[in-house]
Amino acid sequence: MKFTIKRSIFVDHLNNVQRAISSRTTIPILTGIKIAVLDSGIILTGSDSTISIEIYISKEDESNQLSIAETGSIVLPSRFLGDIVKKLPEDQLTLEVQDNLQTVIRSGESVFNLNGTAGSEYPTLPEIDADSTYVLPGHLFKRVVNHTIISVSNQQIRPLFTGVHFILADEQLKAVSTDSHRLSQRIVPLTMPEESRGKALEINIPGQTLTELTRLVDDNEDIEMMVTDNQVLFKIDNVYLYSRLLEGNYPDTDRLLSLDYNTKIKVDAQELVHAVERALILSHQGKNNVVKLSLSQEEAILSGHSSEIGYVKERLSLLSFEGDDLEISFNPDYLREALRSFGGQDVVIRFVNPTHSFILTPSEDEDEFNMVQLITPIRTPGN
């Protein structure tokens, strides 16, 4: 095989494909990028066996400056290929595979020889033969992921919780995640495909897949999603991201969400974030990472301490207070991440008692669960 391509374009595509490649893989060939050269263009593939990314570079798109002399395929070491192509002296490169799989990359006065592996040894990607294609606007998808990714567990002991649970039904997408200490839920409208109307689709997408996907998609691009039994394929323009789905029945989380409360406050999310960030400077130093919130009609105090370093008290200015006095302790990192997921808006927080999880919703939409963060408190000796 042999082709010539614009170097800067090739660098960008290699970078995107590399996102799927893990340095910790135990399967040697998956440390490589597969380059398949067809008559019409070239396909780059990278995979860590959970996620695979495939990019098609067309000869027809003149900006690629792609000319193909000979078809074929090869697997080349991903990191070196990326480093080499990034540093080549000219804005064009020629890649040629010789009979012995030695691959020659030329650009200006530089000649690299890399030991390749036959493309035929690379695992084949799953075939996605789905009935329906769901279309999600990139900006909306990113917001859903940013809101829910914080509650995804990183404990492999319960694999199901390392992903986000998606329910696509009734012209809406509902995304839920929980690590059993906190829970995030986001519901957005969705145009369902004709053939899926009246049906519901439930899948569990690994958190890592969602993170990579947000990096690959621009705000103004659409994501096409196709689902089979245990795989999902996302298509963004000429980029295809395949991912394994997480198996298992996600628990019913709706029963955790209730609008009941004994104490309810309204706060400016930004102001509270800053107070939490100051309080956690000290709480991070203690054995337990805990801050305390004391609420009453007269005052609202957030406090943190470390027996070695000292303590901090933050007087909060609430936008409103309703109900009983309350003292409640919790992990400040959870509250910080939850508040940040709301952006700059006012947030309503509902508390039942010091041992019951509390719920954050936007004040604009406080009686809906379209955008919820739930946090479980920490029992302290005082409670």
Add this chain to the structure above:
Amino acid sequence: MKFTIKRSIFVDHLNNVQRAISSRTTIPILTGIKIAVLDSGIILTGSDSTISIEIYISKEDESNQLSIAETGSIVLPSRFLGDIVKKLPEDQLTLEVQDNLQTVIRSGESVFNLNGTAGSEYPTLPEIDADSTYVLPGHLFKRVVNHTIISVSNQQIRPLFTGVHFILADEQLKAVSTDSHRLSQRIVPLTMPEESRGKALEINIPGQTLTELTRLVDDNEDIEMMVTDNQVLFKIDNVYLYSRLLEGNYPDTDRLLSLDYNTKIKVDAQELVHAVERALILSHQGKNNVVKLSLSQEEAILSGHSSEIGYVKERLSLLSFEGDDLEISFNPDYLREALRSFGGQDVVIRFVNPTHSFILTPSEDEDEFNMVQLITPIRTPGN
């Protein structure tokens, strides 16, 4: 003690003092910053026992918005103090030490209480009672450090080589460093103090001191330097950096520098840097980090290889070639750093033979040793 100060000013000074503080210190009080409040201003001190930084913040400078209510001194945990002050809500803060050494920091609705240590327990800085003050322009000093710091050894086994050897005499400053694999030398003019004319001063300054100093000084500032037997004090405006000197007699390195050669080339430093950077992508993968340079009237080739990954050949365009054909092998990282220290100019490289160290000088000044890099080659089975 008690004072009020503009927060942003205080943050900047704390950051600078923190440069002297090591997280690996075994002396607990040196994890703290000493704050001493006088009638006229406050002094911040940080130290790792090799380097100490002292900053004076004057009441007279109105931009400090400093008002002093009570004098005294305290030592506060450095990292927390920095983190806290950075995040306080208002642009003013009040710091007050209570009778029990509890220190209260207030800003807006935030109140921090930190456990302090008495200022009297902090080690006193050495007294520098020097006869002469040398003045060095900041931009010149930075160039000297950047040129020589690359050859400073990081092996504590020969402490003397972890510093740069400075000789101040005859209206010039000569700086030399070597880790025994390479050597850097830079000579710049220096206005000697009246009382030092005709005398010579030789000192060994730790590399770490020089690195911190380049971070503290702006190009258009002057550095005042005062030296005693085993200490040096650098003064930049209101910042004082004290450093221990390295003891021992630096070896005579002049005998290593010779203009003799059998092969001499002139190259564009930038072009050669890029070729070296490509070659080392592969040489870094081998057991030995080696590249080979083959020089003849007909062509100049730089090559690198890794038995696992492959090999690279770079054809160089020399600006001139003189003398015998040569094949020589060396560590590409050394050549890269040496070339970078010259910036964008043309460089002359003199070789004697494949086992003799080679010398780089700027082509503008090729017969002087005002700006030299020397690199020892690596013997390979072929040589």
